[in-house]
Amino acid sequence: MAAKDVLGRRGEDVAAEYLEKQGLVVLDRNWRCREGELDIIATGSAGLVVCEVKTRSGTAFGEPAEAVTDRKIARIRRVTQAWLAAHGLPWCAVRFDVLAIVIEPGRPATIQHYREAF
Amino acid sequence: MGGLARSWSVALQGVDGTVVEIEAAIGGGLPGIHLVGLPDAALHESRDRVRAAVVNSGRHWPNERIVLALSPATLRKAGSGFDLALACAVLAASGTIPQGALHRTALLGELALDGRLRAIRGVLPCLLAARTAGLRRVVVPVAALAEASLVAGLEVHGAGSLAQVVEFLVEGTPLTAPDAVGEAGAPPSPPDLADVVGQSDARHALEVAAAGGHHLLMVGPPGTGKTMLAQRIVGLLPDLPPDDALALAAIRSVAGRLPADGLLSTVPPFVAPHHSTSAAALVGGGSGVARPGAVSLAHRGVLFLDECAEFGPRLLESLRTPLEEGEVRLSRAEGTVTYPARFQLVLAANPCPCAPAHDRDCVCTSLVRRRYLGRLSGPLLDRVDLRCRMHPVTALTSGEQGESTAMVRARVLAARAAATERWAAHGWRTNAEVPGPVLRSRFALSRDALRPLEAGLRAGELTARGADRALRVSWTVADLAGLDRPDRQTVETALYFRDRRAA
Numbered sequence A: 001m002a003a004k005d006v007l008g009r010r011g012e013d014v015a016a017e018y019l020e021k022q023g024l025v026v027l028d029r030n031w032r033c034r035e036g037e038l039d040i041i042a043t044g045s046a047g048l049v050v051c052e053v054k055t056r057s058g059t060a061f062g063e064p065a066e067a068v069t070d071r072k073i074a075r076i077r078r079v080t081q082a083w084l085a086a087h088g089l090p091w092c093a094v095r096f097d098v099l100a101i102v103i104e105p106g107r108p109a110t111i112q113h114y115r116e117a118f
Numbered sequence B: 001m002g003g004l005a006r007s008w009s010v011a012l013q014g015v016d017g018t019v020v021e022i023e024a025a026i027g028g029g030l031p032g033i034h035l036v037g038l039p040d041a042a043l044h045e046s047r048d049r050v051r052a053a054v055v056n057s058g059r060h061w062p063n064e065r066i067v068l069a070l071s072p073a074t075l076r077k078a079g080s081g082f083d084l085a086l087a088c089a090v091l092a093a094s095g096t097i098p099q100g101a102l103h104r105t106a107l108l109g110e111l112a113l114d115g116r117l118r119a120i121r122g123v124l125p126c127l128l129a130a131r132t133a134g135l136r137r138v139v140v141p142v143a144a145l146a147e148a149s150l151v152a153g154l155e156v157h158g159a160g161s162l163a164q165v166v167e168f169l170v171e172g173t174p175l176t177a178p179d180a181v182g183e184a185g186a187p188p189s190p191p192d193l194a195d196v197v198g199q200s201d202a203r204h205a206l207e208v209a210a211a212g213g214h215h216l217l218m219v220g221p222p223g224t225g226k227t228m229l230a231q232r233i234v235g236l237l238p239d240l241p242p243d244d245a246l247a248l249a250a251i252r253s254v255a256g257r258l259p260a261d262g263l264l265s266t267v268p269p270f271v272a273p274h275h276s277t278s279a280a281a282l283v284g285g286g287s288g289v290a291r292p293g294a295v296s297l298a299h300r301g302v303l304f305l306d307e308c309a310e311f312g313p314r315l316l317e318s319l320r321t322p323l324e325e326g327e328v329r330l331s332r333a334e335g336t337v338t339y340p341a342r343f344q345l346v347l348a349a350n351p352c353p354c355a356p357a358h359d360r361d362c363v364c365t366s367l368v369r370r371r372y373l374g375r376l377s378g379p380l381l382d383r384v385d386l387r388c389r390m391h392p393v394t395a396l397t398s399g400e401q402g403e404s405t406a407m408v409r410a411r412v413l414a415a416r417a418a419a420t421e422r423w424a425a426h427g428w429r430t431n432a433e434v435p436g437p438v439l440r441s442r443f444a445l446s447r448d449a450l451r452p453l454e455a456g457l458r459a460g461e462l463t464a465r466g467a468d469r470a471l472r473v474s475w476t477v478a479d480l481a482g483l484d485r486p487d488r489q490t491v492e493t494a495l496y497f498r499d500r501r502a503a
Helices: A002-021 A070-086 B048-055 B084-092 B123-134 B142-148 B163-170 B200-212 B228-229 B240-254 B279-283 B313-318 B321-323 B365-372 B378-382 B405-426 B436-440 B447-458 B464-481 B488-496
Strands: A025-032 A035-045 A047-056 A094-102 A110-114 B004-013 B017-024 B032-038 B066-069 B106-107 B138-143 B155-159 B216-219 B301-306 B327-332 B336-339 B343-348 B386-389
Touching: A002 A025, A002 A035, A002 A047, A002 A094, A002 A110, A025 A070, A035 A070, A047 A070, A070 A094, B017 B084, B017 B123, B032 B048, B032 B365, B048 B084, B066 B084, B084 B106, B084 B163, B106 B123, B106 B301, B123 B138, B123 B142, B123 B240, B138 B142, B142 B155, B142 B405, B155 B163, B200 B216, B200 B386, B200 B405, B200 B464, B216 B228, B228 B301, B228 B343, B240 B336, B279 B313, B301 B436, B313 B321, B313 B378, B321 B327, B321 B378, B378 B464, B436 B464, B447 B464, B447 B488, B464 B488
Parallel strands: A047 A094, B004 B106, B032 B066, B106 B138, B138 B155, B216 B343, B216 B386, B301 B343
Antiparallel strands: A025 A035, A035 A047, A094 A110, B004 B017, B017 B066, B327 B336
């Protein structure tokens, strides 16, 4: 596993823990299909929450959330449809969140939660 | 934590400014900057400049979704002059600058990535618009401070960087104040009329042209002083009144041609484009929004076309509408702009391409000769009130020394004053501006004085418009002679300068 993937994995662990603390139930993680991958799919009182987790080890190259581009947003929407279809779910309210996580070496991770980011 | 803040700047369309309100809203989505309200490419790029400038000025950049709205939203906004206002709107929305500090303050200037404030074009017309809109104070780049201080009734501050502006707005740290507006020092004295040898006809024509604001055509062999005379007309004209000087400075500001000392020049402009000029340079042009050309830079002054027969016919024809209307309307992709262009036209030409000192030595065929000055079309020449033929200089020192600029100027100013007083009630300033019908009805001359005109019309030597122009010139000749109204002799003098044989 490459270093960036280790970091990403750790970020996703931190994110899942954070979401569960918020009272959400994580249904699925790293769900893949031909179109791409969803990082975290959770559910709560508000309906389905699709989470994109972006982790960086520093902000020298910009904030993590800035890396969520229009193309990525479009892909997440497509993959979400595939997920809904794969699980045979009817129409339901879906919220898209972005979790920007910065894990600097030797420091606790900081989490920035963008609710309804797109 | 959502924030909302407002700042103000000015958008220019030609020399007319519109105050633009810039709103910044922070929060509600992924980080990013969204600029709305018809920005052009340069303005769109200000998103990147503004962010870099704020960060490099040591201020906090909110890492959130930022929407910047420029209102009125339907007005096209161009250029980099909004950078400072955009940066301050963001800083106010994120709480760095108190919102009250931006109240009724226009912010102008382009930001460098390191936070320095760069000069922009057209600061002067921007400030005029801000003053009209009731704004109280403005912050401009230091480089534009001299220009900005020309506008009275506004609190003007000059800043060198974004950091200074923020300190000024937050803590009230004073910025550079404009120097007290100095009266323009004595302008370099224009060349003197006494230098011109002989040419009494042409000198008289020049005097009449200066006194009445009439357009002038000089035809004569090379080396007889056409160019010399034309350059000396500026010395005969009265200083520009403050309004006109400011209007001219606004045009120069838009064209990026304002002198750096920032003193308001009251010397009438003298613009002499080369005959290879393009139509865009002459009347104004350029892509996007058109920029002012030579006719506008000569506003309230003199446009001198030397060797006017060498100008392309299209160029000369393009002068007809500005001559008639006193302004040019230029339509380009991003809208139509109107620039003032009330100039006095002075044309100079050789009688033929070979142009020997004495006409009898000419080797051109009659066809070539006819074609040469034929390039000056009838409609254009009809607008030129005064035509005079220059005579070859036959002696290096003529018997009498010609009058100096100061002497002629005194007569010109007296004649102008008489004309201004006569037309004041009607809103005209010079005889050249008075419409023909008024000269024929309300200010009609006696039957006797009109007789030479009637004869000319009957003989087909004058058009109706030509007769009006001759009437106008005769009023100027009368003003110069100190007469109440033109008599037969002044009308004949006016007709002498109209004679088609001179061109």
